[in-house]
Amino acid sequence: MPEKARTTRLVIVESPSKAKTIAGYLGPDYFVEASFGHVRDLPKNAADVPAKYKGESWARLGVDVDNGFHALYVVSQDRKAQIAKLTKLAKEVDEILLATDEDREGEAIAWHLVETIKPKVPIKRMVFHEITKAAIQAAVANPREIDKDLVDAQEARRILDRLYGYEVSPVLWKKVMPRLSAGRVQSVATRIVVERERQRMAFRTAEYWDINALLSVQGRTEGTKSFSATLIALDGDRIATGRDFEPTTGQVKPGAGVVHLDGDGARGLAARLEDRPFTVTRVEEKPYRRKPYAPFITSTLQQEAARKMRFSSSQTMRTAQRLYENGYITYMRTDSVNLSETAISAARRQIAELYGANNVPPQPRRYTGKVKNAQEAHEAIRPAGDNFRTPGEVANELSTDEFKLYELIWRRTVASQMTDAVGNSVSVRIRAISTAGEEVDFGASGKTITDPGFLRAYVESSDDENAEAEDAERRLPNLVKDQPLTAEELNAIGHHTSPPARYTEASLVKALEELGIGRPSTYESIMRTIQDRGYVDKRGQALIPSFIAFAVIGLLEGHYPRLVDYNFTAAMETQLDDIAGGDHAALDFLTSFYFGSDLGADDSIAKAGGLKKMVTENLSDIDARAVNSIPLFTDDAGRNVVVRVGRYGPYLQRALPDATEEAPEDRVSIPEGVAPDELTVEKVNELYLGGGGERSLGDDPATGESVTLKSGRFGPYVQSGEKKSSLFKSQTPDTLTLEQALRLLELPRTVGKDPEGAEIVAANGRYGPYVKRGDDFRSLESEDKLFTVTLDEALALLAAPKTRQRRAAAPPLREMGNDPATDKPMVIKEGRFGPYVTDGEFNASLRRGQTPEELTVQQASEMLAEKRAKGPAPKKKAAAKKAPAKKAAAASSDATPAKKAAAKKAPAKKAAAKKATPAKRATNSSPAAKKTAPARATANAE
Secondary structure (H helix, E strand, O other), X not given: OOOOOOOOEEEEEOOHHHHXXXXXXXXXXXXXXXXXXXXXXXXXXXXXXXXXXXXXXXXXXXXXXXXXXXXXXXXXXXXXXXXXXXXXXXXXXXXXXXXXXXXXXXXXXXXXXXXXXXXXXXXXXXXXXXXXXXXXXXXXXXXXXXXXHHHHHHHHHHHHHHHHHHHHHHHHHHHOOOOOOOOOOHHHHHHHHHHHHHHHHHOOOOEEEEEEEEXXXXXXXXXXXXXXXXXXXXXXXXXXOHHHEOOOOOOEOOOOOEEOOOHHHHHHHHHHOOOOXXXXXXXXXXXXXXXXXXXXXXXXXXXXXXXXXXXXXXXXXXXXXXXXXXXXEEOOOOOOOOOOHHHHHHHHHHHHHHHOHHHOOOXXXXXXXXXXXXXXXXXXXXXXXXXXXXXXXXXXXXXXXXXXXXXXXXXXXXHOOOOOEEEEEEEEEXXXXXXXXXXXXXXXXXXXXXXXHXXXXXXXXXXXXXXXXXXXXXXXXXXXXXXXXXXXXXXXEEEEOOOOOOOEHHHHHHHHHHHOOOOOOOHHXXXXXXXXXXXXXXXXXXXXEOHHHHHHHHHHHHHOHHHHOXXXXXXXXXXXXXXXXXXXXXXHHXXXXXXXXXXXXXXXXXXXXXXXXHHHHOHHHOXXXXXXXXXXXXXXXXXXXXXXXXXXXXXXXXEOXXXXXXXXXXXXXXXXXXXXXXXXXXXXXXXXXXXXXEEEEEEOOOOOOEEEEEEEOOEEEEEEOOEEEEOXXXXXXXXXXXXXXXXXXXXXXXXXXXXXXXXXXXXXXXXXXXXXXXXXXXXXXXXXXXXXXXXXXXXXXXXXXXXXXXXXXXXXXXXXXXXXXXXXXXXXXXXXXXXXXXXXXXXXXXXXXXXXXXXXXXXXXXXXXXXXXXXXXXXOOOOOOOOOHHHHHHOOOOOOHHHHHHHHHHXXXXXXXXXXXXXXXXXXXXXXXXXXXXXXXXXXOO
């Protein structure tokens, strides 16, 4: 234990890896410990509420809204042991330095630590932007007090999110389905994705044509002789391009004043230009100059990592976190593009060394951020230290993902201080007169780069995969006005307009940033939340909203539009920024939002009486059926086609506006994986034909009842009267005949009775055809045997012993290499509940959003480490025999059997709590939360 003869300090950071790095920079008088992130929070469910508060009306919220929005904080079960350790250490040192992250969340964690540990010794806030020896020593020498304004802003954010989630989510449970959630930012992010899908659903493609000419220079010329030009005008009128069409109709926009060529028109024009002379009518040359990009902030880092390396937001931030904690980069949650003078000097020195002094501009570059109220940190994301290490110098120290991300950050930082890229651009206009006397204009453009400047180090990618790279050159011959040209080829080219691209995680983060919604510390969690809640799925990089998301957003837009209004959500972010800056009171802000006072910026919610009144008084106005209906179109038969969001999944419904019992609604399930914008007229017809729908096959000659092909939750089936039978795997709905359907309806078939009188039946099941007697089953070799198997054959099968053929082990999905922690080989396998990583002893399921291809060695190692720390799963004990009543009575004492059992279990629970890793403990639910659906739903409300 520390000696009192010298000054000892306890440094508290958030993660063990950061503690290990920082401890190496401090002397023996410093004890560096981790809090393992957040130490306390609002109660997740009723089980978390302390006994003395359980009777309070506000305990459900965890916030006493009638008494200054006082928050009830509880220490997480998985943090109690660590808090006890920190409390004990706090009594044995002379000073405490709180070294949590330098943002609002880190400031709040520092405050929560003080409130929880309640130390008697002096407390200081230690802040730094990078984990290097110089930065840590400077932070120790220059501590500050906890910034209460930042704490207030983070606390207001947390309370606001709790009020929003716990008041709005129950509306979704009642009107859409249980266990859904609403959130201040997650709902807005979901709305952005849904709106894009609506645009894609409403989109109507258009076809347009132009002509591509391969032109060559006549006579002698140096360099390039041939180049391509595109038709741009006919008789002075511009040729239509994609931007000239209405996206919802596919028609040319009114007043566009363009010539819309179809295929025949383009081919005819090309034919009329054959062997005609072409002449240059205009040549315009301009200097080309491109300035470097600003250094990375959180959002731009996520965007570029997604474009260049296909990293998800979570993957980018996890990798950046490791680089930061191990001293390779500066803090990765920032919206500032500033670089310190030290960093600028380091970048300029490195540019001169690696690219030459001519690539260093005379004056350092300063950047101004475009993010409103950027204030989360002091610097952009850059390599750590006063002298940047090149990617080659750290290659052997980093994992593959870490190296890729470090190189990206290094290149962007260095490039930001380099000279402009300069060159020349040229635009050429060319004319030909067709055999019909038409004036036809073509255009071509070129670009040459005379000095790449910063492009030597870094070229930014584009969300448009077809976009030309900025360092690409297009060289044209040296052309002058009136120069004659020859057309070597004239090709009519057809094009189709495309719907707006779906959002990716990167482009959605960009959209949120442009709207002023969310902050660097929240982008990653927003992306994760909307996917974990089932509102958005990923297909490759694209984000696709679910039909449930359509229902939820439709309800919020229709009945609580302000809650998903982009400007309102951004205004709340601004007010939180004002609280952080000390310019606004948190209590006024929360009162305005919840009770509708006139102190806030939002008058509409104030007039509605605040959130509480708004979501309770208008509940009866919400038509659940309308909310869960997504209109698609009216088909050729005049039937309205609608998607219904049902308890067991989405389904299609089509019916005439005046549908009756004689003309009922026609339903078919929507297969999993069908995106909303894919439900075109053709796809819907395909689903009804291929999926069964309500197609009549004819009448049963024996009964006179109609035989109908339908589509159910578990696939297509036929029905006649009360009898139903699923189709065989070898049968397809579109080719099924009445004869085949009648044969299916014979099943299950009674084969006969055994000597004891037990009935033997042949039937078709989930795993194929079989015969059964009571609970005894045997498989049949084919579906045809269902109709031909005899009683003797069935008895022989049932008399034979059951055989279970072991399937050959499937090959692993991916071999990961050896675990850095244990040196055991790691592989990813496909399991019953999805892919998992294993080292042969411990298994860890991949989390939602993780794919076998994207999982890194470091992530796999960490997941297995969590499982290893938890220990092997306990073996199930055999059920205890019930003691005789007399013995039970004789064993009575002050403690009941239940109490004795609880007493025996208590040490085991404590041991398990000690073994569980922080990451694992953080995900554990309380026993109460597992007992009832309402408790789970409450925990899911945010």
